[in-house]
Amino acid sequence: AAVYNTGSVCAAFLANVDTKSDKTVNFSGNSYHLPAWSVSILPDCKNVVLNTAKINSASAISSFVTERSKEDIEQIYTTADRSDYLWYTLSVVDLKDDPGSQTVLHIESLGHSLHAFIIGKLAxxxxxxxxKAKLNVELQV
Incomplete structure (x- = not known):
């Protein structure tokens, strides 16, 4: 859960990152059903006003487009400001087998949230x- 408090005001976001199975979670003494691959928004930390799995819109995700780049890309320019979502995939090939080295994935983002998966598992x-929207994450691979 991502919880935001300012004085007496509280908002929470409950996420289920499992792409196949629904989950039931306990949060703040209450039980919540989270459909697979969804986020529930609780503007008062109690009542769900929206779950992303219940959005039924053909324009929600119209298509996925693959674009290759050898440089960093900027989200608003890349998505033409039509989407809040951008999926990055990085493949590393031919890592040298050096017993004294450790591969580290370093991510900097101005996005509000980041979920990093390595070989299909949440890392x-x-x-x-x-x-403070800026994120800095370092993960050992």
């Missing part, structure tokens, strides 16, 4: 807030 995540 780490981080969430910023309205005061």
């Amino acid at each position: 780490g995540n981080q969430a910023g807030n309205s005061g």
Whole structure:
């Protein structure tokens, strides 16, 4: 859960990153059903006002486009400001077998949240807030 508190105001986001199975989670003394691959928004940390799995819109995800780049890309320019979502995939080939070295994935983002998967498993995540959206994550591969 990502929880944001300012004084007496509280908001929470409950996420289920499992792409196949629904989950039931306990949060703040209450039980919540989270459909697979969805986020529930609780603007008062109690009541769900929206779950992303229940959005039924043909324009929600119209298509996926693959673009290859040898340089970093910027989200708003790349998506033409039509989407809040951008999926990065990185493949590393021919790593030298050096017993004394450790491969580290370093990610910097101005996004509000980040979920990093390595070989299909969640390796780490981080969430910023309205005061500090910048994220810096280092993960050992």
